[in-house]
Amino acid sequence: MEEIYAKFVSQKISKTRWRPLPPGSLQTAETFATGSWDNEENYVSLWSIGDFGNLDSDGGFEGDHQLLCDIRHHGDVMDLQFFDQERIVTASSTGCVTVFLHHPNNQTLSVNQQWTTAHYHAGPGSPSYSSAPCTGVVCNNPEIVTVGEDGRINLFRADHKEAVRTIDNADSSTLHAVTFLRTPEILTVNSIGQLKIWDFRQQGNEPSQILSLTGDRVPLHCVDRHPNQQHVVATGGQDGMLSIWDVRQGTMPVSLLKAHEAEMWEVHFHPSNPDHLFTCSEDGSLWHWDASTDVPEKSSLFHQGGRSSTFLSHSISNQANVHQSVISSWLSTDPAKDRIEITSLLPSRSLSVNSLDVLGPCLVCGTDAEAIYVTRHLFS
């Protein structure tokens, strides 16, 4: 692991996300957004890593990340997602869901839309109104789905003032994270170790499927879906355990991997190279899980011609291979057969790594030690 840049930014970072690249673009990631937490004044900030510093020998850009713009955010930033190129959706500890708009011409952020009472314990009508933190948000243009500590699921649509659909009391415990499975279906994880699949086409407030951990009902904190295989889902739990699930089969996880020593805050499949998985945890480490089948001779053929083609052709060669290896790389229940290589990416143990994001060869993560780490050479 080379060239990971750290910068101290005077705020504890709760979320970092790369700005998505326009489809079909050949650029590498350049801009990322961060949200802070636990400050008297929290901020959503936009940072850039391109166009500064000198060119290095490879033709890539050096230098650390610079702040482009920021805007005050009420409450902790509990979750943050890019809705599209210009808009960012955030979930707040005050129960508010906000859409920020980035104006590239004068480099400012402004509030585009807000749903202030998205999550609450006692409703706005009642005398003892109390808000509940919104814990997770996921976008699929034009829809936004949010979940919170009140066990509520909201479906919003951009530019609609009210929620399109609300499932009250969807869960009796806290919903920690949400992700889309297929478009009308979402999957939520909660603090009693259950995955629930909800189908918005159906009326009624019951999940269409419930999966849960065997043994202790350890709270699950994060979830991510495999980019190509929509039935494969990875979750991270409070005991640092990584679980891989196949939602088509059975109600229990397919594999359980002992990972971190404390809560796993985020898990991400690499979007273009899904044999690689990344997790970060309260114990201050960030791990890179490499389940790609080891074919050193084959990959050497593709090492010419620049970095981006290397892993692109690597994944093509995987698919051209026996179909089994692609399917079973994460679903394999025999850890001895398909070796998973695990690397720790951060140079030294720090306070909790709260968030990470990967896009192409770039990785960004934020910690409670008020530092942001960026690397542009994940696979070298």
Next chain:
Amino acid sequence: MEELDGEPAVTVIPGVNSKKNQMCFDWGPGEMLVCETSFSKKEKSEMVPSCPFIYIIRKDVDVYSQILRKLFNESHGIFLGLQRIDEELTGKSRKSQLVRVSKNYRSVIRACMEEMHQVAIAAKDPASGRQFSSQVSILSAMELIWNLCEILFIEVAPAGHLLLHLLDWVRLHVCEVDSLSADVLGSENPSNHGSFWNLPGNTQTLTELELKWQHWHEECERYLQDSTFATNPHLESLLKIMLGDEAALLEQKELLSNWYHFLVTRLLYSNPTVKPIDLHYYAQSSLDLFLGGESSPEPLDNILLAAFEFDIHQVIKECSIALSNWWFVAHLTDLLDHCKLLQSHNLYFGSNMREFLLLEYASGLFAHPSLWQLGVDYFDYCPKLGRVSLELHIERIPLNTEQKALKVLRICEQRQMTEQVRSICKILAMKAVRNNRLGSALSWSIRAKDAAFATLVSDRFLRDYCERGCFSDLDLIDNLGPAMMLSDRLTFLGKYREFHHMYGEKRFADAASLLLSLMTSRIAPRSFWMTLLTDALPLLEQKQVIFSAEQTYELMQCLEDLTSRRPVRGESDIQQLQDEDIETTKVEMLRLALARNLARAIIREGSLEGS
């Protein structure tokens, strides 16, 4: 209590007329609350205080500075690295590690200084610009002091090397005069200078160097005596300077920005192989000569003097007074303690100086809404009072989201602070119950292994069932898993749901025996027995006989148990009478059903199979 070294500063509270009314205050860990009272200084008191605000007074504003936060965070990492240095290491390798740590701290201070300087230049209004500039000079003074301490206490440079280090030290901090000092220092006899300072890797001993220098010094003196340069007054004064003549040096006072620059230059020319213990003679006289009785020494001067006198405690004491934040003294003292330089003389509450300063620093961090996480690690390395302080502080951190609570709990669990874990989980569980989030409440009680609270939650569920006839949150109860074992009531709840499932799947025999075992094993609460017996009714009324005779006897026993304990009612209102009516009807129906079942069971058991 020692005497005050200076007058305490006065802070005016806006909006409060302190001449008219009295103020009250209360101390917090890092702050003070002040407000106006309705007691006036004159005899009669007014009913309403004129100032309606409560003020928070903070002494330590540095904690809230954006740029200084980076200092706190980066130095936290360095501090942890220092604590983890292998205690086994001794001698040279240990010293080089400690020097590296010291240099790391200093580079962090310099980075902060740089950034603050940039901000000061770019500041829009002059007031904040001045504030930033004064911060820059404070940071610069801190780095100056730390650097000197590094040279004298950590590096422990011997004679010869000592002056080299001091030269670097001055050069680093007097950079604007650097070019000029090069002229003053280097014009005559450059070759002599070059070979003289060829110390690194040089095999010359100190005595050889001294001899060489003596020789050179005598040569210069001879030139002066012979008035070789009498025609050129500049060159003559230059010669005098090179001989270390104080008067000549003082003539160039504008080039020497401060007394320590004067000191080092003087040492360079009069005694370059000065030994560390002789430094303080030169230091004191340099200070006196430089100030020349015109001005009095500033706090910084006193600190540096104390350092030259190798009085570490005085250095730390003066720094504590002069600086508004504990950061500097805490980290410096910790580093010096690792160099085994501080004798452990106890302060009046029993911990040593290093621990005292670290505790103060960490407590200051806990007063900040965000930096408390750094404070935790500092408490960890205070062996006597750290744990106790942490226990007190960590319970008082406001928890507004579950994620923050989880982080605090993780900190407590890693340090086996079970009491704190319990109390925090209980608070969160109560909050959840109040918000009707029974699943969350259960998950908190599982984490704290709090059986009593799990019982409370189960009772809530059962009460809801009795009132509404159905369970809320079936997703939770049906999926309890091993957590069911946490409390009896919870186990009962899980088993009861199992009974419902069996009944739904028409596994009547199993359902029946489960129901019976629930009652006879006494894990069912008494209040629920009636419900259980009522649940037995449909099983009793089935076409086939489900309960055996034995089981029916047991059921009847339970029923009698229940009814015999009921208190005799006296006068009661209509509602109670109606309830009683219902109760009596139920009991009647049960008795009838049980009797019928008993009859059928006896007959069936008494007959042969198949007939």
